[in-house]
Amino acid sequence: MELEKYYYDNKIVRNFAYATMLWGLVGMLVGLLAAIQLVWPFMNLELPYTTFGRIRPLHTNAVIFAFVGNGIFTGVYYSLQRLCKARMFNDLLSTINFWGWQLIIVAAAITLPLGMTTGKEYAELEWWIDIAITLLWVVFGINMMGTIIKRREKHLYVAIWFYIATFVTVAVLHIVNSFEIPVNFMKSYSVYAGVQDALVQWWYGHNAVAFFLTTPYLGLMYYFVPKAANRPVYSYRLSIIHFWALIFLYIWAGPHHLLYTALPDWAQSLGTVFSIMLLAPSWGGMINGLLTLRGAWDKVRESIVLKFMVVAVTAYGMATFEGPMLSLKNVNAISHFTDWTVAHVHIGALGWNGFLTFGMLYWLLPKIFKTELYSKKLAGFHFWIGTIGILFYAIPLYWAGFTQSLMWKEFTADGFLKYPNFLETVTQILPMYQLRVVGGAMYLIGVIAMVFNLIKTVKAGNLVANEEAEAPALLKQSHVHNPGEHWHRRIERKPVMLLVLSLIVILIGGVAEMVPTFLVKSNIPTISSVKPYTPLELEGRDIYVREGCYNCHSQMVRPFRSETERYGEYSKAGEFVYDHPFQWGSKRTGPDLHRIGKKYPDSWHFNHMLDPTSMSPGSLMPSYPWLIDDVLNTSDIEKKIQVMQQLGVPYPDGYDKQALADLTAQSKSIASGLANDKINIESDREIIALIAYLQRLGTDIKASHTQTAKQ
Amino acid sequence: MKFINYLESISGVSVFPMISLLVFFIFFILVGIKVYMMDSKSLNEIMNLPLQDDEINNPGNLKEN
Numbered sequence A: 001m002e003l004e005k006y007y008y009d010n011k012i013v014r015n016f017a018y019a020t021m022l023w024g025l026v027g028m029l030v031g032l033l034a035a036i037q038l039v040w041p042f043m044n045l046e047l048p049y050t051t052f053g054r055i056r057p058l059h060t061n062a063v064i065f066a067f068v069g070n071g072i073f074t075g076v077y078y079s080l081q082r083l084c085k086a087r088m089f090n091d092l093l094s095t096i097n098f099w100g101w102q103l104i105i106v107a108a109a110i111t112l113p114l115g116m117t118t119g120k121e122y123a124e125l126e127w128w129i130d131i132a133i134t135l136l137w138v139v140f141g142i143n144m145m146g147t148i149i150k151r152r153e154k155h156l157y158v159a160i161w162f163y164i165a166t167f168v169t170v171a172v173l174h175i176v177n178s179f180e181i182p183v184n185f186m187k188s189y190s191v192y193a194g195v196q197d198a199l200v201q202w203w204y205g206h207n208a209v210a211f212f213l214t215t216p217y218l219g220l221m222y223y224f225v226p227k228a229a230n231r232p233v234y235s236y237r238l239s240i241i242h243f244w245a246l247i248f249l250y251i252w253a254g255p256h257h258l259l260y261t262a263l264p265d266w267a268q269s270l271g272t273v274f275s276i277m278l279l280a281p282s283w284g285g286m287i288n289g290l291l292t293l294r295g296a297w298d299k300v301r302e303s304i305v306l307k308f309m310v311v312a313v314t315a316y317g318m319a320t321f322e323g324p325m326l327s328l329k330n331v332n333a334i335s336h337f338t339d340w341t342v343a344h345v346h347i348g349a350l351g352w353n354g355f356l357t358f359g360m361l362y363w364l365l366p367k368i369f370k371t372e373l374y375s376k377k378l379a380g381f382h383f384w385i386g387t388i389g390i391l392f393y394a395i396p397l398y399w400a401g402f403t404q405s406l407m408w409k410e411f412t413a414d415g416f417l418k419y420p421n422f423l424e425t426v427t428q429i430l431p432m433y434q435l436r437v438v439g440g441a442m443y444l445i446g447v448i449a450m451v452f453n454l455i456k457t458v459k460a461g462n463l464v465a466n467e468e469a470e471a472p473a474l475l476k477q478s479h480v481h482n483p484g485e486h487w488h489r490r491i492e493r494k495p496v497m498l499l500v501l502s503l504i505v506i507l508i509g510g511v512a513e514m515v516p517t518f519l520v521k522s523n524i525p526t527i528s529s530v531k532p533y534t535p536l537e538l539e540g541r542d543i544y545v546r547e548g549c550y551n552c553h554s555q556m557v558r559p560f561r562s563e564t565e566r567y568g569e570y571s572k573a574g575e576f577v578y579d580h581p582f583q584w585g586s587k588r589t590g591p592d593l594h595r596i597g598k599k600y601p602d603s604w605h606f607n608h609m610l611d612p613t614s615m616s617p618g619s620l621m622p623s624y625p626w627l628i629d630d631v632l633n634t635s636d637i638e639k640k641i642q643v644m645q646q647l648g649v650p651y652p653d654g655y656d657k658q659a660l661a662d663l664t665a666q667s668k669s670i671a672s673g674l675a676n677d678k679i680n681i682e683s684d685r686e687i688i689a690l691i692a693y694l695q696r697l698g699t700d701i702k703a704s705h706t707q708t709a710k711q
Numbered sequence B: 001m002k003f004i005n006y007l008e009s010i011s012g013v014s015v016f017p018m019i020s021l022l023v024f025f026i027f028f029i030l031v032g033i034k035v036y037m038m039d040s041k042s043l044n045e046i047m048n049l050p051l052q053d054d055e056i057n058n059p060g061n062l063k064e065n
Helices: A010-037 A052-084 A091-111 A127-149 A158-177 A194-229 A236-250 A254-258 A265-291 A297-302 A304-326 A329-335 A339-368 A376-409 A422-427 A430-460 A487-493 A495-519 A535-546 A561-567 A602-610 A637-646 A655-676 A686-696 A700-710 B003-008 B013-036 B040-047 B049-057
Strands: A003-009 A180-184 A187-190 A466-472
Touching: A003 A010, A003 A052, A010 A052, A010 A091, A010 A339, A010 A430, A010 A466, A052 A091, A052 A127, A052 A158, A052 A194, A052 A339, A052 B049, A091 A127, A127 A158, A127 A180, A127 A495, A158 A194, A158 A236, A158 A495, A180 A637, A187 A637, A194 A236, A194 A254, A194 A265, A194 A304, A194 A339, A194 B049, A236 A265, A236 A495, A236 B013, A236 B040, A254 A265, A265 A304, A297 A304, A304 A329, A304 A339, A304 A376, A329 A339, A329 A376, A339 A376, A339 A430, A376 A422, A376 A430, A376 A561, A495 B013, A535 A637, A535 A655, A535 A686, A602 A655, A602 A686, A637 A655, A655 A686, B040 B049
Parallel strands: none
Antiparallel strands: A003 A466, A180 A187
């Protein structure tokens, strides 16, 4: 057979590797800032752009989409070429993929601190960035599928299946979750409302974990662990089962983020059952990764790359054991809304994604620069400070999670809440937050050491931009089915078929989960007293979303006695039907706000937003002085009402014209109420709108109670 | 939301989740059975794919990293 000569594109791999390091540093630094803010609130700097509510989305987006995202591209662009024995399909597409992705990241880094957000966790980016992501993802898909099609190796190695499934599923998730109607360049409303929005969002959120943080990295594991250990994967059979079971099961598991919420019971149970089943493929994959080192464990002592990878795969095993446990309703009752969840995701992010990325970079950069790692000692230092950093991060937060949850739920012998003041449960865990800062800082120091080490390495070597390779062309006849050949290998040879099959598999789960909720009216019982927000409340809600209040406050009182005692009546699905987007939140750094309406006077909210510690001494909440200085922008109110009407919110016809007058009247009445309490403020300020919204929260149902009482 | 109306017009749409569950179980069992019937010779060939480029292109480059 005649050998064809071709060249691997290492330049694109190098670029993505650099971007991975850069954004890793940025994302982790922002994360450290967020951790510090939770200990010393003055670090919010009293600036809108640097408050926790805007910094935390910046951190999560930077780490997930910038650090891990570039990590995925680094690994895929390196391994795909080698596994396909072909250069990437098109160099221009590779370049567009690289620069486009960096531009999107920069857009995110600018818009999120500016408060331009959709208010949906891990999908905060506004509509035009969503469109750019979609286009960019298609570019990546074409480039990948093109490479696979022009390959010189008939079999598609398992890593490539994971890449294909990643491409397909992320596309579906992103598009379905990002349906929104723009009001203007900076603002859009989710087309889904309340329970439906929550279900779609967590179907997305969970599967972003699955198909952005897990499947591509499993692909990288199946390539780079055998590479680093210089031996094939433990069981290829297991990897086939791992693949199909994982993508089949993962897509169903989303509702476990919404246990005990207003989501219908059947959907909650479905999520739990599939989450428990997920344990099998996840651990199958972990065992497959670890057993690849069978008989070669001595290499782990020598190889820094393998050290990182072993910890990564172990962290994957821990996180995927914990996940199903957390999806059990009785465990979730304790863990949900606490720092336990934060600890859990950081085992995944710092351990699995972080360490696998580091292992890959330490292996890959010396390779494409044809040199040795600058300092093995420094890499060893990185390994240990990183590992200890993970422990210092996670263990205090597990402790904090348990402590807070137990304190929330504790009753005295007389049947009263033992800690009725939420703040007591916050100050109690402050030392744990301090330890978390230490852990995060240690981890970051390790990464800085790595970046230094790799810069030195790169400087000592020369990039082999186009690496020469040879392989025979793939003969046409190899596509013909040989009698007696195994069916799955036929699938393996047909990438497009694999793509379509993966798509069908994940759509089945998504459809089964969501269609019934959209359809069956009885799933979301309507409550007649629940009315659309007034124009002022709507503006106030937009401020609530802009400031990222949902990062620390839930709007979901679960049906537990400990919660109804503390907050009031538990939340009903029908109360959220006009919430575009839903704001249930996932973490209670502060108390739940669903029943905050009319609990305190307007003046309390005013003073609390100006300086939280004046009303709640010891509070960790940032101050929001700009809400008092800034004039509320009402120029879009007409358009906002129109968009809401388009989404089915029953404002009367032509109400958009009347909205501004109603808004002004309501804000004047709030301002005059504040004046009675000796707070003199113009009625056109943002704080007035926010107070209007907060005072409305969860009160509609009280109206229905008083009506019933009167009857 | 408008697309709900389209979905609602599908008769018997409530059976969809049941069908998908069945599809899942049947598919999964089939994968399980078939995987154990694969012949190990070609499996061996596939699982060595990641290690091939070193052997082909850089003989002698198999030293420990």
